Amino acid sequence: MTPLSLVGARMPSHTIAALSDASNGLRRFSRLPRIGKALCPVYSRASSSWSRNDVAQQRRLSLALRHYQPCSIRPASLFSTSTTRRLKLENGESGSETRTEQNSTASTPSKLASTLKSTLKLDKPRHEQIYNIPNLLTFSRLVATPVVGYLIIHNQHLYAFSLFAYAAISDLLDGWIARRWNLQTVVGSVVDPMADKFLMTTLVTCLAVNGSLPMPLFVLILGRDVSLAASAIYYRYASLPAPKTMARYWDFSLPSAEVHPTNISKFNTFLQLSLLGTLLCTNLLHDPSATSSAAGGILTSIQELLGGEGGVQTMIQGISAIVASTTIYSGLEYTWSKKAVVILGGDEALKRKQGFRGRMIMASGFGSFIALAVYLWYNGRTEEDVKKAVEKK
Template identity: 45%
Template sequence: MPSPQSPEPSLPLVSDGSVATPPLRENIYTIPNLLTVSRILSCPVLGWSILHDDFFLATGLLVYAGLSDVADGYLARRFSMHSVLGTILDPAADKTLMTTLTVTLAMKGLLPISLASIIIGRDVLLSLSAFYIRYTSLPAPKTFARYWDFSIPSAEYNTFAQLALMCATTVTPILPTQYNLFVPEMQILVAVTTVWSGLSYVFSKDAVRIISETRKQPPPS
Protein backbone atom coordinates (compact mmCIF):
# COMPACT_ATOMS: atom_id res chain seq x y z
CA MET A 1 0.00 0.00 0.00
CA PRO A 2 1.60 3.29 -1.01
CA SER A 3 2.46 5.62 1.82
CA PRO A 4 0.49 8.84 1.81
CA GLN A 5 2.45 11.90 0.81
CA SER A 6 2.31 14.98 2.93
CA PRO A 7 0.60 17.86 1.14
CA GLU A 8 2.83 20.61 -0.14
CA PRO A 9 2.58 23.77 1.94
CA SER A 10 0.46 26.37 0.23
CA LEU A 11 1.66 29.92 -0.19
CA PRO A 12 -0.49 32.76 1.12
CA LEU A 13 -2.64 34.67 -1.31
CA VAL A 14 -2.94 38.42 -1.62
CA SER A 15 -6.18 40.30 -2.11
CA ASP A 16 -6.17 39.95 -5.91
CA GLY A 17 -5.81 36.16 -5.68
CA SER A 18 -2.17 35.97 -6.78
CA VAL A 19 0.46 34.07 -4.78
CA ALA A 20 2.38 36.22 -2.28
CA THR A 21 6.10 35.50 -2.29
CA PRO A 22 8.18 36.03 0.85
CA PRO A 23 10.54 39.04 0.87
CA LEU A 24 14.11 38.43 -0.27
CA ARG A 25 16.61 38.15 2.62
CA GLU A 26 20.15 36.81 2.85
CA ASN A 27 22.95 36.12 5.29
CA ILE A 28 25.05 39.28 5.68
CA TYR A 29 27.32 37.98 8.48
CA THR A 30 30.05 36.53 6.28
CA ILE A 31 33.86 36.54 6.31
CA PRO A 32 34.04 38.66 3.11
CA ASN A 33 31.85 41.30 4.72
CA LEU A 34 34.00 41.20 7.88
CA LEU A 35 37.15 41.74 5.82
CA THR A 36 35.52 44.64 4.02
CA VAL A 37 34.48 46.26 7.29
CA SER A 38 38.06 45.86 8.56
CA ARG A 39 39.28 47.86 5.55
CA ILE A 40 36.88 50.65 6.42
CA LEU A 41 37.99 50.66 10.06
CA SER A 42 41.67 50.86 9.03
CA CYS A 43 41.13 54.15 7.17
CA PRO A 44 41.43 56.47 10.22
CA VAL A 45 44.78 54.85 11.08
CA LEU A 46 45.86 55.23 7.46
CA GLY A 47 45.00 58.92 7.49
CA TRP A 48 46.81 59.44 10.80
CA SER A 49 49.94 57.72 9.48
CA ILE A 50 50.07 59.94 6.38
CA LEU A 51 49.57 63.14 8.35
CA HIS A 52 52.39 62.08 10.69
CA ASP A 53 54.75 61.13 7.83
CA ASP A 54 54.69 57.43 8.71
CA PHE A 55 54.55 56.25 5.12
CA PHE A 56 55.83 52.78 6.00
CA LEU A 57 52.75 52.20 8.16
CA ALA A 58 50.58 53.76 5.45
CA THR A 59 52.07 51.45 2.83
CA GLY A 60 51.53 48.43 5.09
CA LEU A 61 47.88 49.37 5.51
CA LEU A 62 47.52 49.75 1.75
CA VAL A 63 49.02 46.29 1.25
CA TYR A 64 46.55 44.90 3.79
CA ALA A 65 43.69 46.67 2.03
CA GLY A 66 44.71 45.15 -1.31
CA LEU A 67 45.17 41.63 0.05
CA SER A 68 41.92 41.70 2.03
CA ASP A 69 40.09 42.95 -1.05
CA VAL A 70 41.41 40.00 -3.06
CA ALA A 71 40.65 37.59 -0.20
CA ASP A 72 37.06 38.64 0.32
CA GLY A 73 36.40 38.45 -3.43
CA TYR A 74 37.90 34.95 -3.61
CA LEU A 75 35.98 33.70 -0.56
CA ALA A 76 32.73 35.13 -1.86
CA ARG A 77 33.18 33.33 -5.19
CA ARG A 78 34.69 30.08 -3.87
CA PHE A 79 32.20 29.48 -1.05
CA SER A 80 29.18 31.32 -2.47
CA MET A 81 29.26 33.99 0.23
CA HIS A 82 27.87 36.67 -2.04
CA SER A 83 25.55 39.17 -0.40
CA VAL A 84 23.91 42.36 -1.51
CA LEU A 85 25.35 44.06 1.56
CA GLY A 86 28.77 43.05 0.23
CA THR A 87 28.06 44.81 -3.07
CA ILE A 88 27.43 47.96 -1.02
CA LEU A 89 30.22 47.57 1.55
CA ASP A 90 32.92 46.81 -1.02
CA PRO A 91 32.59 50.04 -3.03
CA ALA A 92 31.98 51.90 0.25
CA ALA A 93 35.33 50.60 1.52
CA ASP A 94 37.00 51.72 -1.72
CA LYS A 95 35.40 55.16 -1.41
CA THR A 96 36.37 55.52 2.23
CA LEU A 97 39.93 54.48 1.47
CA MET A 98 40.19 56.77 -1.52
CA THR A 99 38.66 59.75 0.28
CA THR A 100 41.04 59.28 3.20
CA LEU A 101 44.01 59.15 0.85
CA THR A 102 42.82 62.08 -1.25
CA VAL A 103 42.27 64.41 1.70
CA THR A 104 45.39 63.53 3.68
CA LEU A 105 47.74 63.46 0.67
CA ALA A 106 46.42 66.86 -0.41
CA MET A 107 46.95 68.18 3.13
CA LYS A 108 50.58 66.97 2.95
CA GLY A 109 51.10 68.65 -0.43
CA LEU A 110 51.64 65.36 -2.25
CA LEU A 111 48.47 65.73 -4.29
CA PRO A 112 47.35 68.91 -6.11
CA ILE A 113 44.38 70.61 -4.45
CA SER A 114 42.72 70.98 -7.85
CA LEU A 115 42.85 67.22 -8.49
CA ALA A 116 41.62 66.47 -4.96
CA SER A 117 38.67 68.81 -5.55
CA ILE A 118 37.78 67.05 -8.81
CA ILE A 119 37.86 63.62 -7.14
CA ILE A 120 35.85 64.66 -4.08
CA GLY A 121 33.37 66.58 -6.24
CA ARG A 122 32.83 63.56 -8.45
CA ASP A 123 32.20 61.33 -5.44
CA VAL A 124 29.64 63.75 -4.02
CA LEU A 125 27.87 63.73 -7.38
CA LEU A 126 27.92 59.93 -7.53
CA SER A 127 26.69 59.62 -3.94
CA LEU A 128 23.65 61.76 -4.71
CA SER A 129 23.06 59.72 -7.86
CA ALA A 130 23.40 56.46 -5.90
CA PHE A 131 20.59 57.39 -3.51
CA TYR A 132 18.33 58.12 -6.47
CA ILE A 133 19.35 54.90 -8.25
CA ARG A 134 18.69 52.85 -5.11
CA TYR A 135 15.21 54.34 -4.80
CA THR A 136 14.32 53.68 -8.44
CA SER A 137 15.78 50.13 -8.40
CA LEU A 138 14.25 49.07 -5.08
CA PRO A 139 11.45 46.52 -5.50
CA ALA A 140 8.02 47.61 -4.30
CA PRO A 141 6.85 48.48 -1.72
CA LYS A 142 9.23 51.46 -1.39
CA THR A 143 9.02 51.95 2.37
CA PHE A 144 11.55 53.80 4.54
CA ALA A 145 12.58 50.57 6.30
CA ARG A 146 13.16 48.74 3.00
CA TYR A 147 15.12 51.69 1.58
CA TRP A 148 17.71 51.24 4.33
CA ASP A 149 17.53 47.41 4.28
CA PHE A 150 20.82 46.60 2.56
CA SER A 151 19.94 42.93 2.14
CA ILE A 152 17.77 44.02 -0.80
CA PRO A 153 19.43 44.39 -4.23
CA SER A 154 20.83 47.79 -5.19
CA ALA A 155 23.82 49.27 -7.15
CA GLU A 156 27.64 49.25 -7.03
CA TYR A 157 30.58 51.31 -8.32
CA ASN A 158 34.33 50.93 -8.71
CA THR A 159 37.18 53.52 -8.58
CA PHE A 160 40.26 51.43 -9.36
CA ALA A 161 42.15 54.10 -11.33
CA GLN A 162 41.90 56.69 -8.57
CA LEU A 163 42.99 54.21 -5.91
CA ALA A 164 45.99 53.25 -8.06
CA LEU A 165 47.10 56.89 -8.16
CA MET A 166 46.65 57.32 -4.40
CA CYS A 167 48.64 54.17 -3.70
CA ALA A 168 51.47 55.30 -6.00
CA THR A 169 51.51 58.72 -4.34
CA THR A 170 51.63 57.16 -0.87
CA VAL A 171 54.47 54.79 -1.74
CA THR A 172 56.62 57.39 -3.54
CA PRO A 173 58.07 59.04 -0.37
CA ILE A 174 59.66 55.76 0.77
CA LEU A 175 61.04 54.69 -2.63
CA PRO A 176 64.59 55.45 -3.78
CA THR A 177 64.80 58.55 -5.97
CA GLN A 178 65.69 56.55 -9.09
CA TYR A 179 62.27 54.89 -9.10
CA ASN A 180 59.76 56.76 -11.23
CA LEU A 181 56.12 55.81 -10.85
CA PHE A 182 54.98 58.45 -13.36
CA VAL A 183 52.83 60.13 -10.72
CA PRO A 184 52.42 63.46 -12.60
CA GLU A 185 51.28 61.61 -15.72
CA MET A 186 48.91 59.51 -13.62
CA GLN A 187 47.47 62.67 -12.07
CA ILE A 188 46.60 64.06 -15.51
CA LEU A 189 45.09 60.76 -16.59
CA VAL A 190 43.01 60.45 -13.42
CA ALA A 191 41.79 64.05 -13.70
CA VAL A 192 40.52 63.43 -17.24
CA THR A 193 38.98 60.03 -16.51
CA THR A 194 37.40 61.26 -13.27
CA VAL A 195 35.50 64.01 -15.07
CA TRP A 196 34.57 61.65 -17.89
CA SER A 197 33.38 58.85 -15.63
CA GLY A 198 31.40 61.21 -13.44
CA LEU A 199 29.50 62.55 -16.42
CA SER A 200 28.97 59.05 -17.83
CA TYR A 201 27.45 57.84 -14.55
CA VAL A 202 24.97 60.70 -14.56
CA PHE A 203 24.01 60.80 -18.25
CA SER A 204 24.52 57.23 -19.48
CA LYS A 205 21.82 54.71 -18.62
CA ASP A 206 24.31 51.82 -19.05
CA ALA A 207 27.09 53.24 -16.83
CA VAL A 208 25.63 51.92 -13.57
CA ARG A 209 25.03 48.21 -13.10
CA ILE A 210 21.80 47.64 -11.25
CA ILE A 211 21.83 44.50 -9.16
CA SER A 212 18.36 43.05 -8.99
CA GLU A 213 16.63 39.73 -8.69
CA THR A 214 13.13 38.88 -9.77
CA ARG A 215 10.96 35.96 -8.72
CA LYS A 216 8.94 34.02 -11.30
CA GLN A 217 5.35 33.51 -10.38
CA PRO A 218 4.39 29.78 -10.32
CA PRO A 219 2.29 28.71 -13.30
CA PRO A 220 -1.44 28.61 -12.61
CA SER A 221 -2.64 25.16 -11.64
Protein backbone atom coordinates (compact mmCIF):
# COMPACT_ATOMS: atom_id res chain seq x y z
CA MET A 1 0.00 0.00 0.00
CA THR A 2 1.18 3.50 -0.79
CA PRO A 3 1.57 6.17 1.84
CA LEU A 4 -1.35 7.97 0.30
CA SER A 5 -3.56 4.94 0.80
CA LEU A 6 -2.39 4.60 4.40
CA VAL A 7 -3.21 8.19 5.06
CA GLY A 8 -6.53 7.69 3.36
CA ALA A 9 -7.41 4.98 5.83
CA ARG A 10 -7.41 7.51 8.62
CA MET A 11 -8.99 10.44 6.62
CA PRO A 12 -12.40 11.04 5.12
CA SER A 13 -13.01 10.32 1.44
CA HIS A 14 -13.34 13.97 0.31
CA THR A 15 -9.93 14.77 1.85
CA ILE A 16 -8.35 11.93 -0.12
CA ALA A 17 -9.88 13.31 -3.35
CA ALA A 18 -8.45 16.76 -2.59
CA LEU A 19 -4.99 15.34 -2.02
CA SER A 20 -5.10 13.35 -5.24
CA ASP A 21 -6.11 16.47 -7.20
CA ALA A 22 -3.25 18.40 -5.67
CA SER A 23 -0.72 15.70 -6.47
CA ASN A 24 -1.95 15.49 -10.08
CA GLY A 25 -1.63 19.27 -10.41
CA LEU A 26 1.89 19.28 -9.03
CA ARG A 27 2.87 16.43 -11.34
CA ARG A 28 1.62 18.40 -14.36
CA PHE A 29 3.38 21.52 -13.13
CA SER A 30 6.68 19.67 -12.91
CA ARG A 31 6.48 18.79 -16.61
CA LEU A 32 6.59 22.51 -17.60
CA PRO A 33 9.84 23.97 -18.98
CA ARG A 34 11.91 25.86 -16.48
CA ILE A 35 11.78 29.63 -16.80
CA GLY A 36 14.30 32.04 -15.36
CA LYS A 37 11.59 34.28 -13.90
CA ALA A 38 10.00 33.58 -10.53
CA LEU A 39 6.64 31.85 -10.64
CA CYS A 40 3.61 33.05 -8.82
CA PRO A 41 2.78 31.06 -5.68
CA VAL A 42 0.15 28.45 -6.38
CA TYR A 43 -2.29 27.68 -3.65
CA SER A 44 -4.60 24.69 -3.63
CA ARG A 45 -6.66 22.88 -1.11
CA ALA A 46 -3.71 20.54 -0.44
CA SER A 47 -1.50 23.37 0.77
CA SER A 48 -3.47 23.79 4.00
CA SER A 49 -4.46 21.17 6.54
CA TRP A 50 -8.07 20.15 6.74
CA SER A 51 -10.06 21.72 9.51
CA ARG A 52 -13.59 22.78 10.13
CA ASN A 53 -12.76 26.50 10.24
CA ASP A 54 -11.67 26.45 6.55
CA VAL A 55 -13.55 29.65 5.78
CA ALA A 56 -11.41 31.76 8.14
CA GLN A 57 -8.26 30.07 6.84
CA GLN A 58 -9.08 30.88 3.21
CA ARG A 59 -9.66 34.48 4.29
CA ARG A 60 -6.19 34.61 5.84
CA LEU A 61 -4.70 33.17 2.65
CA SER A 62 -6.39 35.85 0.53
CA LEU A 63 -5.00 38.54 2.84
CA ALA A 64 -1.53 37.09 2.54
CA LEU A 65 -1.73 37.07 -1.27
CA ARG A 66 -2.14 40.84 -1.29
CA HIS A 67 1.48 41.28 -0.17
CA TYR A 68 2.83 39.52 -3.29
CA GLN A 69 3.66 41.55 -6.42
CA PRO A 70 1.96 40.64 -9.70
CA CYS A 71 3.65 37.84 -11.53
CA SER A 72 5.38 38.69 -14.79
CA ILE A 73 4.88 35.28 -16.42
CA ARG A 74 2.17 34.93 -19.06
CA PRO A 75 0.03 31.80 -19.49
CA ALA A 76 1.21 29.77 -22.46
CA SER A 77 -0.64 27.21 -24.49
CA LEU A 78 1.18 24.39 -22.67
CA PHE A 79 -0.82 24.94 -19.51
CA SER A 80 -3.85 22.78 -19.06
CA THR A 81 -7.23 24.27 -18.31
CA SER A 82 -7.07 23.60 -14.58
CA THR A 83 -3.51 24.93 -14.26
CA THR A 84 -4.41 28.09 -16.21
CA ARG A 85 -7.26 28.75 -13.86
CA ARG A 86 -4.93 28.40 -10.87
CA LEU A 87 -2.28 30.70 -12.47
CA LYS A 88 -4.57 33.63 -13.22
CA LEU A 89 -2.65 36.91 -13.02
CA GLU A 90 -3.79 39.54 -10.62
CA ASN A 91 -3.18 42.30 -13.16
CA GLY A 92 -5.98 42.06 -15.72
CA GLU A 93 -4.28 44.43 -18.16
CA SER A 94 -1.43 42.01 -18.84
CA GLY A 95 -3.87 39.46 -20.16
CA SER A 96 -5.53 42.01 -22.41
CA GLU A 97 -2.12 43.11 -23.71
CA THR A 98 -1.25 39.49 -24.47
CA ARG A 99 -4.45 39.03 -26.46
CA THR A 100 -3.83 42.29 -28.32
CA GLU A 101 -0.30 41.22 -29.27
CA GLN A 102 -1.53 37.83 -30.38
CA ASN A 103 -4.25 39.42 -32.50
CA SER A 104 -1.78 41.91 -34.00
CA THR A 105 0.65 39.06 -34.72
CA ALA A 106 -2.11 37.11 -36.39
CA SER A 107 -3.20 40.10 -38.48
CA THR A 108 0.36 41.07 -39.48
CA PRO A 109 0.57 38.79 -42.53
CA SER A 110 -2.70 40.11 -43.89
CA LYS A 111 -1.57 43.72 -43.39
CA LEU A 112 1.76 43.02 -45.08
CA ALA A 113 -0.01 41.37 -47.99
CA SER A 114 -2.36 44.32 -48.47
CA THR A 115 0.53 46.81 -48.21
CA LEU A 116 2.62 44.96 -50.76
CA LYS A 117 -0.37 44.68 -53.07
CA SER A 118 -1.04 48.43 -52.89
CA THR A 119 2.67 49.20 -53.34
CA LEU A 120 3.20 46.92 -56.29
CA LYS A 121 -0.03 47.98 -57.96
CA LEU A 122 0.91 50.08 -60.96
CA ASP A 123 -1.78 52.60 -61.81
CA LYS A 124 -1.82 53.76 -65.39
CA PRO A 125 -1.13 57.53 -65.64
CA ARG A 126 -4.14 59.53 -66.75
CA HIS A 127 -3.53 61.44 -69.99
CA GLU A 128 -5.79 64.31 -70.96
CA GLN A 129 -7.20 64.55 -74.43
CA ILE A 130 -5.67 67.88 -75.38
CA TYR A 131 -6.44 67.63 -79.09
CA ASN A 132 -9.93 69.11 -78.94
CA ILE A 133 -11.64 72.10 -80.52
CA PRO A 134 -11.16 74.61 -77.63
CA ASN A 135 -7.43 73.94 -77.37
CA LEU A 136 -7.02 74.14 -81.15
CA LEU A 137 -8.73 77.54 -81.15
CA THR A 138 -6.50 78.72 -78.31
CA PHE A 139 -3.30 77.59 -80.03
CA SER A 140 -4.42 79.14 -83.31
CA ARG A 141 -4.92 82.47 -81.53
CA LEU A 142 -1.46 82.11 -80.02
CA VAL A 143 0.05 81.54 -83.47
CA ALA A 144 -1.94 84.38 -85.07
CA THR A 145 -0.71 87.00 -82.59
CA PRO A 146 2.77 87.56 -84.12
CA VAL A 147 1.17 87.75 -87.55
CA VAL A 148 -1.16 90.51 -86.32
CA GLY A 149 1.84 92.46 -85.01
CA TYR A 150 3.69 92.08 -88.29
CA LEU A 151 0.68 93.32 -90.28
CA ILE A 152 0.21 96.35 -88.02
CA ILE A 153 3.83 97.46 -88.36
CA HIS A 154 3.66 97.11 -92.15
CA ASN A 155 0.35 99.05 -92.33
CA GLN A 156 -1.69 96.09 -93.54
CA HIS A 157 -4.60 97.19 -91.37
CA LEU A 158 -7.38 95.25 -93.08
CA TYR A 159 -5.70 91.89 -92.60
CA ALA A 160 -4.56 92.87 -89.12
CA PHE A 161 -8.10 93.81 -88.10
CA SER A 162 -9.44 90.58 -89.60
CA LEU A 163 -7.02 88.45 -87.56
CA PHE A 164 -7.77 90.53 -84.47
CA ALA A 165 -11.49 89.92 -84.94
CA TYR A 166 -10.79 86.19 -85.32
CA ALA A 167 -8.72 86.22 -82.09
CA ALA A 168 -11.48 88.01 -80.17
CA ILE A 169 -14.21 85.66 -81.45
CA SER A 170 -12.13 82.54 -80.82
CA ASP A 171 -11.41 83.74 -77.27
CA LEU A 172 -15.13 83.81 -76.56
CA LEU A 173 -15.89 80.65 -78.52
CA ASP A 174 -13.31 78.28 -77.03
CA GLY A 175 -14.44 78.97 -73.46
CA TRP A 176 -18.10 78.40 -74.36
CA ILE A 177 -17.37 75.12 -76.17
CA ALA A 178 -15.22 73.85 -73.30
CA ARG A 179 -17.95 74.54 -70.75
CA ARG A 180 -20.78 73.32 -72.97
CA TRP A 181 -19.27 69.92 -73.82
CA ASN A 182 -17.08 69.50 -70.72
CA LEU A 183 -13.78 69.75 -72.60
CA GLN A 184 -11.79 71.67 -69.96
CA THR A 185 -8.14 70.63 -69.69
CA VAL A 186 -5.18 71.73 -67.59
CA VAL A 187 -3.28 72.76 -70.72
CA GLY A 188 -6.18 74.95 -71.81
CA SER A 189 -6.43 76.66 -68.40
CA VAL A 190 -2.74 77.62 -68.67
CA VAL A 191 -2.46 78.50 -72.37
CA ASP A 192 -5.69 80.52 -72.64
CA PRO A 193 -4.71 83.42 -70.30
CA MET A 194 -1.17 83.27 -71.66
CA ALA A 195 -2.50 83.77 -75.21
CA ASP A 196 -4.64 86.73 -74.08
CA LYS A 197 -1.71 88.46 -72.39
CA PHE A 198 0.54 87.78 -75.39
CA LEU A 199 -2.05 89.32 -77.73
CA MET A 200 -2.44 92.37 -75.50
CA THR A 201 1.30 93.00 -75.21
CA THR A 202 1.85 92.53 -78.94
CA LEU A 203 -0.94 94.93 -79.91
CA VAL A 204 0.20 97.62 -77.46
CA THR A 205 3.81 97.40 -78.61
CA CYS A 206 3.10 97.34 -82.33
CA LEU A 207 0.52 100.15 -82.19
CA ALA A 208 3.01 102.26 -80.25
CA VAL A 209 5.73 101.57 -82.83
CA ASN A 210 3.25 102.39 -85.60
CA GLY A 211 2.38 105.70 -83.96
CA SER A 212 -1.28 104.88 -83.36
CA LEU A 213 -0.96 104.53 -79.58
CA PRO A 214 0.50 107.44 -77.60
CA MET A 215 3.88 106.62 -76.14
CA PRO A 216 3.05 107.69 -72.54
CA LEU A 217 0.05 105.34 -72.51
CA PHE A 218 2.19 102.54 -73.91
CA VAL A 219 4.69 103.06 -71.05
CA LEU A 220 1.89 102.93 -68.46
CA ILE A 221 0.30 99.75 -69.81
CA LEU A 222 3.56 97.91 -70.32
CA GLY A 223 5.07 99.22 -67.06
CA ARG A 224 2.13 97.92 -65.03
CA ASP A 225 2.50 94.41 -66.46
CA VAL A 226 6.28 94.41 -65.99
CA SER A 227 5.99 95.60 -62.37
CA LEU A 228 3.39 92.93 -61.62
CA ALA A 229 5.66 90.27 -63.12
CA ALA A 230 8.64 91.45 -61.01
CA SER A 231 6.63 91.40 -57.79
CA ALA A 232 5.20 87.99 -58.68
CA ILE A 233 8.75 86.62 -59.09
CA TYR A 234 9.64 87.90 -55.62
CA TYR A 235 6.43 86.57 -54.04
CA ARG A 236 7.09 83.13 -55.50
CA TYR A 237 10.69 82.99 -54.28
CA ALA A 238 10.05 84.46 -50.83
CA SER A 239 7.01 82.33 -50.00
CA LEU A 240 8.38 79.05 -51.41
CA PRO A 241 9.12 76.58 -48.56
CA ALA A 242 12.72 75.41 -48.21
CA PRO A 243 14.69 74.11 -50.01
CA LYS A 244 14.48 76.90 -52.60
CA THR A 245 15.61 75.19 -55.80
CA MET A 246 14.86 75.95 -59.43
CA ALA A 247 12.96 72.68 -59.80
CA ARG A 248 10.73 73.54 -56.85
CA TYR A 249 10.39 77.16 -58.01
CA TRP A 250 8.82 76.10 -61.31
CA ASP A 251 6.82 73.28 -59.73
CA PHE A 252 3.42 74.97 -59.54
CA SER A 253 1.96 71.97 -57.73
CA LEU A 254 3.61 73.55 -54.64
CA PRO A 255 1.34 76.56 -54.01
CA SER A 256 2.91 79.34 -51.97
CA ALA A 257 0.88 82.47 -52.78
CA GLU A 258 -2.51 83.32 -54.27
CA VAL A 259 -3.23 86.30 -56.54
CA HIS A 260 -6.72 87.82 -56.48
CA PRO A 261 -7.22 90.35 -59.31
CA THR A 262 -9.11 93.43 -58.21
CA ASN A 263 -12.34 94.65 -59.80
CA ILE A 264 -10.70 97.77 -61.17
CA SER A 265 -8.02 95.60 -62.77
CA LYS A 266 -10.64 93.54 -64.61
CA PHE A 267 -12.42 96.70 -65.75
CA ASN A 268 -9.10 98.17 -66.89
CA THR A 269 -8.40 95.10 -69.05
CA PHE A 270 -11.79 95.52 -70.75
CA LEU A 271 -11.09 99.19 -71.43
CA GLN A 272 -7.67 98.43 -72.86
CA LEU A 273 -9.10 95.88 -75.29
CA SER A 274 -11.80 98.39 -76.30
CA LEU A 275 -9.16 101.04 -76.98
CA LEU A 276 -7.02 98.67 -79.05
CA GLY A 277 -10.02 97.59 -81.11
CA THR A 278 -10.98 101.23 -81.72
CA LEU A 279 -7.45 102.06 -82.86
CA LEU A 280 -7.49 99.15 -85.31
CA CYS A 281 -10.82 100.35 -86.71
CA THR A 282 -9.59 103.92 -87.18
CA ASN A 283 -6.50 102.63 -88.95
CA LEU A 284 -8.80 101.05 -91.52
CA LEU A 285 -9.77 104.55 -92.67
CA HIS A 286 -6.17 105.07 -93.80
CA ASP A 287 -5.93 101.77 -95.66
CA PRO A 288 -6.97 102.03 -99.31
CA SER A 289 -7.80 98.34 -99.52
CA ALA A 290 -10.20 98.73 -96.58
CA THR A 291 -11.94 101.87 -97.81
CA SER A 292 -12.42 100.39 -101.29
CA SER A 293 -13.98 97.19 -99.88
CA ALA A 294 -17.66 96.55 -99.19
CA ALA A 295 -17.24 97.68 -95.57
CA GLY A 296 -15.55 100.94 -96.62
CA GLY A 297 -18.85 102.79 -96.95
CA ILE A 298 -19.91 101.72 -93.44
CA LEU A 299 -16.63 102.97 -91.95
CA THR A 300 -16.95 106.31 -93.70
CA SER A 301 -20.50 106.79 -92.48
CA ILE A 302 -19.47 105.97 -88.89
CA GLN A 303 -16.65 108.53 -89.10
CA GLU A 304 -19.10 111.17 -90.30
CA LEU A 305 -21.45 110.40 -87.41
CA LEU A 306 -18.60 110.92 -84.95
CA GLY A 307 -17.79 114.36 -86.40
CA GLY A 308 -15.28 113.48 -89.05
CA GLU A 309 -11.59 112.82 -88.49
CA GLY A 310 -11.36 115.41 -85.74
CA GLY A 311 -14.24 113.83 -83.85
CA VAL A 312 -12.60 110.41 -84.07
CA GLN A 313 -9.35 111.79 -82.67
CA THR A 314 -11.22 113.46 -79.80
CA MET A 315 -12.96 110.18 -78.99
CA ILE A 316 -9.65 108.28 -78.99
CA GLN A 317 -8.06 110.88 -76.72
CA GLY A 318 -10.95 110.55 -74.26
CA ILE A 319 -10.75 106.75 -74.19
CA SER A 320 -6.96 106.96 -73.81
CA ALA A 321 -7.31 109.29 -70.80
CA ILE A 322 -9.77 106.89 -69.15
CA VAL A 323 -7.49 103.91 -69.81
CA ALA A 324 -4.50 105.79 -68.41
CA SER A 325 -6.43 106.64 -65.23
CA THR A 326 -7.66 103.08 -64.64
CA THR A 327 -4.20 101.69 -65.41
CA ILE A 328 -2.55 103.92 -62.83
CA TYR A 329 -5.23 103.25 -60.22
CA SER A 330 -5.21 99.45 -60.75
CA GLY A 331 -1.41 99.36 -60.59
CA LEU A 332 -1.24 101.41 -57.41
CA GLU A 333 -3.97 99.32 -55.80
CA TYR A 334 -1.57 96.37 -55.77
CA THR A 335 0.79 98.51 -53.66
CA TRP A 336 -1.63 99.16 -50.76
CA SER A 337 -4.11 96.31 -50.94
CA LYS A 338 -3.12 93.39 -48.71
CA LYS A 339 -5.81 91.13 -50.20
CA ALA A 340 -4.55 91.25 -53.79
CA VAL A 341 -1.73 88.79 -53.01
CA VAL A 342 -2.23 86.28 -50.16
CA ILE A 343 0.89 84.43 -49.00
CA LEU A 344 0.27 80.92 -47.72
CA GLY A 345 1.83 79.66 -44.50
CA GLY A 346 1.48 79.88 -40.73
CA ASP A 347 4.12 82.45 -39.78
CA GLU A 348 2.10 85.67 -39.68
CA ALA A 349 5.10 87.92 -38.94
CA LEU A 350 7.02 86.53 -41.92
CA LYS A 351 3.97 86.84 -44.16
CA ARG A 352 3.55 90.51 -43.24
CA LYS A 353 7.23 91.18 -43.95
CA GLN A 354 7.12 89.39 -47.32
CA GLY A 355 3.88 91.12 -48.29
CA PHE A 356 5.33 94.54 -47.47
CA ARG A 357 8.47 93.86 -49.52
CA GLY A 358 6.44 92.64 -52.49
CA ARG A 359 4.23 95.74 -52.42
CA MET A 360 7.29 97.97 -52.22
CA ILE A 361 8.76 96.23 -55.30
CA MET A 362 5.51 96.89 -57.15
CA ALA A 363 5.40 100.52 -55.95
CA SER A 364 9.00 101.31 -56.89
CA GLY A 365 8.80 99.63 -60.30
CA PHE A 366 5.45 101.06 -61.34
CA GLY A 367 6.31 104.45 -59.86
CA SER A 368 9.35 104.60 -62.15
CA PHE A 369 7.19 103.87 -65.20
CA ILE A 370 4.66 106.51 -64.13
CA ALA A 371 7.46 109.07 -63.86
CA LEU A 372 8.71 108.10 -67.34
CA ALA A 373 5.19 108.39 -68.80
CA VAL A 374 4.74 111.85 -67.27
CA TYR A 375 8.09 112.92 -68.71
CA LEU A 376 7.15 111.70 -72.20
CA TRP A 377 3.75 113.35 -72.01
CA TYR A 378 5.28 116.67 -70.93
CA ASN A 379 7.84 116.58 -73.73
CA GLY A 380 5.13 115.74 -76.23
CA ARG A 381 3.05 118.67 -75.09
CA THR A 382 6.05 120.96 -75.31
CA GLU A 383 6.83 119.84 -78.86
CA GLU A 384 3.23 120.41 -79.90
CA ASP A 385 3.29 123.90 -78.45
CA VAL A 386 6.50 124.63 -80.32
CA LYS A 387 4.99 123.40 -83.60
CA LYS A 388 1.89 125.50 -83.11
CA ALA A 389 4.00 128.55 -82.36
CA VAL A 390 6.02 127.96 -85.52
CA GLU A 391 2.88 127.55 -87.62
CA LYS A 392 1.43 130.80 -86.32
CA LYS A 393 4.56 132.68 -87.33
